[in-house]
Amino acid sequence: MPEAAVVQQVSKHFNTGRRVDALVGVDLAVDEAELVVLLGRSGAGKSTLLSLIGGLDQPDSGTIRVGGQDVASLHGAELDRFRQRTIGWAFQSAGLLPLLTALENVWLPLTLMGRNEGEAITEARAVLRAVGLEERADHRAYELSGGEQHRVALARALAKAPLLLLADEPTAQLDSETARDITRLIRLAADSGTAVLFATHDRAVTEFADRVVTIEDGRVGASG
Numbered sequence: 001m002p003e004a005a006v007v008q009q010v011s012k013h014f015n016t017g018r019r020v021d022a023l024v025g026v027d028l029a030v031d032e033a034e035l036v037v038l039l040g041r042s043g044a045g046k047s048t049l050l051s052l053i054g055g056l057d058q059p060d061s062g063t064i065r066v067g068g069q070d071v072a073s074l075h076g077a078e079l080d081r082f083r084q085r086t087i088g089w090a091f092q093s094a095g096l097l098p099l100l101t102a103l104e105n106v107w108l109p110l111t112l113m114g115r116n117e118g119e120a121i122t123e124a125r126a127v128l129r130a131v132g133l134e135e136r137a138d139h140r141a142y143e144l145s146g147g148e149q150h151r152v153a154l155a156r157a158l159a160k161a162p163l164l165l166l167a168d169e170p171t172a173q174l175d176s177e178t179a180r181d182i183t184r185l186i187r188l189a190a191d192s193g194t195a196v197l198f199a200t201h202d203r204a205v206t207e208f209a210d211r212v213v214t215i216e217d218g219r220v221g222a223s224g
């Protein structure tokens with residue numbers, strides 16, 4: 001399988017009073033259709049790595065390529081396009097617009113990618129069906145349960161058919177059964193071709209992984 005994302009020798013530090021080496025010489029690759037679990041404790045550097053891969057921040061050194069593009073070389077409108085089209089995000093909080101319906105939360109972002117409204121609505125209905133929320137499509141986001149909101153957020157990310165899905169503890173707020181449902185949906189996304197990097201401290205998730213990469217004090221290592 002071709003590589004969707006390749007991280008080479010990436011380092012990143014923060015300086016807020018005291019120096020923190022959040023990432024140190026990180027190497028990592030995620031193939032298309034591969035689900036890689038990034039397993040590590042709080043403060044290990046998981047979110048930092050995801051934010052660099054997703055183009056939200058820049059490394060001090062090293063290179064990151066996503067879909068063959070050097071992320072550091074992207075600026076302005078190109079970087080916006082990359083964040084909007086190539087990357088899908090799933091976070092700990094669902095991050096929906098509360099007054100919009102489930103369906104609107106999914107289809108409106110698609111129009112930012114240039115889809116016409118009719119197509120976007122059709123696509124949004126299809127992904128909401130896939131996450132089991134067809135009957136909630138016209139409910140406002142604030143009326144949905146936490147787990148339902150997470151499924152809508154995931155539907156929103158998957159509707160774009162991103163090359164790479166970056167999942168940052170997307171199940172942390174959920175009961176274990178709902179967390180499994182969400183993780184299964186992410187597994188299905190990988191099975192249909194999306195590369196997934198899934199950051200978590202929860203070993204239970206590794207059951208769904210093709211590969212587990214551990215991270216500790218900003219350093220990665222392969223593990224089972």
Ligand SMILES: Nc1ncnc2c1ncn2[C@@H]1O[C@H](COP(=O)(O)OP(=O)(O)OP(=O)(O)O)[C@@H](O)[C@H]1O
Pocket residue numbers: 014015016020021022040041042043044045046047048049201
């Ligand atoms: N913007 C920032 N400014 C200063 N330090 C930061 C910043 N972001 C992260 N850090 C530090 O970098 C280290 C790695 O943080 P990061 O958020 O990547 O960890 P994490 O593995 O995602 O942890 P968690 O599981 O708690 O989300 C931590 O020591 C953190 O305090």
Ligand SMILES: [Mg+2]
Pocket residue numbers: 046047048168
């Ligand atoms: Mg984090």
